[in-house]
Amino acid sequence: xxxxxxxxxxxxxxxxxxxxxxxxxxxxxAIREHLGVCRGCHGHMEFARNFLEHVHQPPASTGELDxxxxxxxxxxxxxxx
Amino acid sequence: MTKxxxxxxxxxxxxxxxxxxxxLPDVRRFALALTRDATEADDxxxxxxxxxxxxxxxxxxxxxxxxxxxxxxxxxxxxGKERERWVTASVDAxxxxxxxxxxxxxxxxxxAGIGDVYDRIDFGPALQxxxxxxxxxxxxxxxxxxxxxxxxxxxxxxxxxxxxTVRSRLFRARxxxxxxxxAFARDAGLARDSAPESA
Numbered sequence: 001x002x003x004x005x006x007x008x009x010x011x012x013x014x015x016x017x018x019x020x021x022x023x024x025x026x027x028x029x030a031i032r033e034h035l036g037v038c039r040g041c042h043g044h045m046e047f048a049r050n051f052l053e054h055v056h057q058p059p060a061s062t063g064e065l066d067x068x069x070x071x072x073x074x075x076x077x078x079x080x081x
Numbered sequence: 082m083t084k085x086x087x088x089x090x091x092x093x094x095x096x097x098x099x100x101x102x103x104x105l106p107d108v109r110r111f112a113l114a115l116t117r118d119a120t121e122a123d124d125x126x127x128x129x130x131x132x133x134x135x136x137x138x139x140x141x142x143x144x145x146x147x148x149x150x151x152x153x154x155x156x157x158x159x160x161g162k163e164r165e166r167w168v169t170a171s172v173d174a175x176x177x178x179x180x181x182x183x184x185x186x187x188x189x190x191x192x193a194g195i196g197d198v199y200d201r202i203d204f205g206p207a208l209q210x211x212x213x214x215x216x217x218x219x220x221x222x223x224x225x226x227x228x229x230x231x232x233x234x235x236x237x238x239x240x241x242x243x244x245x246t247v248r249s250r251l252f253r254a255r256x257x258x259x260x261x262x263x264a265f266a267r268d269a270g271l272a273r274d275s276a277p278e279s280a
Contacts, residue, residue: 016252065106069105072127
């Protein structure tokens, strides 16, 4: 069986699925290979990936989370009593 | 009727806390994406943990603690705000077209000299502001997948919708968020075509 033919249109339509790892391994590999040789698609992929990397960064500071953690613990203690 | 005592798992407060409190940062991010307000998010996190504690004996650890907390958080949010109506909203588009929209945004950003826009803006506050401009069906899917870390199938199960609906809503959410972030960058004078004229 021959490998799937991937063009720029396919890559653009499936970019988010690829970045999320939500596709069959053979398709994932074929798109990765296309991205390795196509500067245009690679640039689009980097732009989308950069967005996701920023989204995935935790925004709250440690101090804020510690305060919230203590508040939740106190509420749980009060409920358990 | 006498219940079988072995069927009920008794979970102490300490054991509950040990199992759940490590997910508090994730629940807080998820709550913030839903409420768009830090104070409301903190209240929702507390409500989530209290509801989870009440239901602790029915929780099966192998079901995934984090996802269980997200479910409780989302239900508390929807119940509190009486926002169930979004579930039936007709809002779905073609996922492929939404992805193509992201590519078009990239081209526009490069042309405006802000291809690196996400590195140049204060991303966290800008994202919060942009999330506030999203309709609820999109915000919820974005929160589940991009903040909660659920896969498409898990999010579909969570929401009781087909996986294609999750994809289309997620991709539209991402495209709209990117659109808003680029607009903020233009408003801040970062884009080439929005630079202030020299005197």
